[in-house]
Amino acid sequence: MNVIARAKAPTPPFFKKLRNIGLLLGAVSAAVFAAPVALPGLLASIIGYLGVAGGVITTVSQLAIPVDPPKPKPKRK
Numbered sequence: 089m090n091v092i093a094r095a096k097a098p099t100p101p102f103f104k105k106l107r108n109i110g111l112l113l114g115a116v117s118a119a120v121f122a123a124p125v126a127l128p129g130l131l132a133s134i135i136g137y138l139g140v141a142g143g144v145i146t147t148v149s150q151l152a153i154p155v156d157p158p159k160p161k162p163k164r165k
Contacts, residue, residue, distance in 0.1 A: 090092050090140030091151065094151045094153055095107035095150060095151060097154075098153075098154065099149065099150060099152060099153075100152060100153075100154045103149040103150075103152040104149070106108035106145060106149040107145070107150055109142075109145065109150060110141075110142045110143065110144070110145030111142065111146050112134045112140065113138050113141060113142030113145070114140070114143055114146065115140050115142075116138070116142075117135050117136070117138050117142060118139065118161075120135050121135065121136075121139075156162035
């Protein structure tokens, strides 16, 4: 299955929640960097890493596809 088909496939509920958390991390990171306040170096690094983590979480969650549950084996007589 190619990447485009995976992105268009329905996303499982758990990964929808995870995707939203990733989007939130990215948005908070962008908002803090856009603020007209000088940030200490350590804080800027941490916020940058949170933004990258949010992007990765969002991308991986969007590409997750549901797995069909295993089918029960037929009973023997």
